Amino acid sequence: METKYFIIPGLGNSGPNHWQTHLENLGDHYIRIEQNEWDKPNCEDWINNIEAAVSKYNLDNVILIGHSLGCTTIAHWAKKFKHKIKGALLVAPSDIEAQVYTFEATGFTPIPLDKLNFKTIVVTSENDVWVSLERAKYFAEKWGSELINIGNAEHINADSGFGEWKECLEILKKIEK
Secondary structure, eight states, rough: OOOOEEEEEEEEEEOOTTTTHHHHHTTTTTOOOSSSSSSSBBBBHHHHHHHHHHHHHHHGGEEEETTHHHHHHHHHHHHHHHOOSSSEEEEEEEOOTTOOOOOOOOOOSSSOOOOOOOEEEEEETTTOOOOOOOOOHHHHHHOEEEEEEOOOTSSSSSGOOOOHHHHHHHHHHHHHH
């Protein structure tokens, strides 16, 4: 059976030049999970939308692809529903507990620090304003994730030059094994 990739953007959604959108455009097996409220998110709504989307598929063939606040959402979803899936790619997880994070977001703190019961890879940058390298390493350690540091890549989004990010597909192959 074919792997289904569920794209979970962060705050504000991922625009047309974002790497998540480029993935979505690769075909029907890449599915963006739409949220009702992108700019003032509610964690319970976001995790319930993940659950509604993935519950239609064989979870053994599901990979979640989160960016920024989407990574925290995946951690909350895993804690609440305790599903075993194929894996998750967690790119640039925002540290919503940091003082720099002043956006209106409800229910995302505290960030779950439970070990995730599926294979995960955290991809981080050394100069991401939304998460320090130390915190990204801490999240990866707590979640039981492999950590990939891609250097000075800021928030790993379209604004920092990550449109069609072909390396992402190579990283996904590590989860698919």
